Amino acid sequence: GQSAIICVTYVFFLEILFLWWTDCLSMFFWEVNTKPQAGSEPVFKTWKNAMHFQSTSQHDIFTLRRFLSLTTPVVFFSDITCQAQKPPHPLYVIGLSSTSDKMKYGHKLRFLCDNGYTLLGYTKVECLETGQWSAAFPICAVSCSPPTVQEGLIVSGLPDKDGPILSDHFITFSCADRSKYLSGSSELICGQDGEWNGTFPSCEDITCQAQKPPHPLYVIGLSSTSDKMKYGHKLRFLCDNGYRLLGYTEVECLETGQWSAAFPICVPVGCGMPPPLEFGDISTVVKNNYDHGETVEYFCQTYYTLDGQTHKTCSNGQWTGEMRCLRPCTVTLDDMRRNNIGLKYKPDSKMYSPHKDFLEFNCTTGSPDGRLAMRQQCIDGVMLLPSCQ
Numbered sequence: 001g002q003s004a005i006i007c008v009t010y011v012f013f014l015e016i017l018f019l020w021w022t023d024c025l026s027m028f029f030w031e032v033n034t035k036p037q038a039g040s041e042p043v044f045k046t047w048k049n050a051m052h053f054q055s056t057s058q059h060d061i062f063t064l065r066r067f068l069s070l071t072t073p074v075v076f077f078s079d080i081t082c083q084a085q086k087p088p089h090p091l092y093v094i095g096l097s098s099t100s101d102k103m104k105y106g107h108k109l110r111f112l113c114d115n116g117y118t119l120l121g122y123t124k125v126e127c128l129e130t131g132q133w134s135a136a137f138p139i140c141a142v143s144c145s146p147p148t149v150q151e152g153l154i155v156s157g158l159p160d161k162d163g164p165i166l167s168d169h170f171i172t173f174s175c176a177d178r179s180k181y182l183s184g185s186s187e188l189i190c191g192q193d194g195e196w197n198g199t200f201p202s203c204e205d206i207t208c209q210a211q212k213p214p215h216p217l218y219v220i221g222l223s224s225t226s227d228k229m230k231y232g233h234k235l236r237f238l239c240d241n242g243y244r245l246l247g248y249t250e251v252e253c254l255e256t257g258q259w260s261a262a263f264p265i266c267v268p269v270g271c272g273m274p275p276p277l278e279f280g281d282i283s284t285v286v287k288n289n290y291d292h293g294e295t296v297e298y299f300c301q302t303y304y305t306l307d308g309q310t311h312k313t314c315s316n317g318q319w320t321g322e323m324r325c326l327r328p329c330t331v332t333l334d335d336m337r338r339n340n341i342g343l344k345y346k347p348d349s350k351m352y353s354p355h356k357d358f359l360e361f362n363c364t365t366g367s368p369d370g371r372l373a374m375r376q377q378c379i380d381g382v383m384l385l386p387s388c389q
């Protein structure tokens with residue numbers, strides 16, 4: 001009876017003393033009064049009629065047995081700890097204990113990633129009273145550095161808010177200016193090694209190439225300093241005399257870097273068929289077309305006389321060279337008889353005298369009437385006849 005109570009009281013007093021001494025007193029009452037929060041497991045978990053608390057103090061695990069009465073449970077006080085071990089490369093943790101993998105309530109860890117990796121998650125965690133870290137440990141992901149922004153280069157597919165560019169991420173490039181073209185790859189992918197699979201492209205001026213063409217083609221609009229001309233540049237073409245342009249007279253530099261059409265060529269100007277000659281003909285087989293500089297030879301029919309040049313020449317598309325065939329003169333016996341004349345040196349017959357030929361007549365009866373000389377010349381088919389009376 002009595003002694004037992006004293007004993008209990010005595011033990012209780014000692015216990016209070018011990019709690020006070022171990023700095024657990026306030027915590028003990030706090031724990032009991034507030035019935036430790038959910039999560040502060042195990043709360044009032046019975047273990048062989050004992051209540052089990054977890055302490056939020058800085059003490060190591062220790063066990064305190066309380067003998068309040070026969071039914072009074074055993075109370076355990078134990079530190080709250082969070083577990084953490086050295087993570088594998090490339091994650092580094094600052095604040096790990098070197099001796100234990102258990103860290104106390106309130107303990108903080110900081111995280112770092114090795115070069116070339118980007119930390120995804122929280123950089124700091126803290127050991128909560130629940131025995132859990134305030135957040136999951138971060139991970140270190142491979143990331144590529146963002147492309148250097150070049151003016152006029154449009155980059156699509158970058159993560160929002162300058163977030164990390166993780167491996168397998170695609171970005172695409174284009175040029176803002178229509179007069180520029182993308183030099184390099186239009187698509188890059190961030191590799192597992194944190195490197196882009198190629199160099200960043202750049203926007204270059206679209207140019208078309210052109211050089212001074214050989215004679216007889218002339219180009220207007222060529223640059224004197226460079227054989228590269230910008231997008232939209234125009235060239236005009238001319239041919240030297242005697243040539244005609246076959247193709248486009250103007251080309252423009254397109255965004256493909258090509259001229260809008262192939263350059264034209266200069267073909268010698270043709271004259272077509274040579275013109276016919278009255279009372280004459282051409283000495284060779286006539287072609288349908290003649291090039292600049294070609295000639296054809298003409299001749300006149302029998303008794304006709306060629307006056308002028310013997311050849312026509314194709315020159316810049318025109319036939320040059322003039323000639324005609326002058327007609328012969330025909331003097332018939334009847335004509336002569338009417339005028340009482342005859343041929344002085346040739347037997348009288350129907351005959352042709354070519355142009356410029358002279359014929360001398362004598363009188364068949366009487367004597368010359370003196371109007372015309374007895375010697376006459378054929379002029380282009382006309383021969384005047386003297387007469388005798």
Ligand SMILES: *[C@@H]1O[C@H](CO)[C@@H](O)[C@H](O)[C@H]1NC(C)=O
Nearest residue numbers: 185186187188189197198199
């Ligand atoms: C990078 O990879 C992408 C996708 O495979 C491909 O389209 C692109 O051509 C590559 N770039 C280079 C420079 O290899």
Ligand SMILES: *[C@@H]1O[C@H](CO)[C@@H](O)[C@H](O)[C@H]1NC(C)=O
Nearest residue numbers: 342343344345346362363364
């Ligand atoms: C005219 O000339 C012809 C040829 O020489 C000659 O035969 C003829 O006798 C001449 N006539 C006259 C009248 O002299």
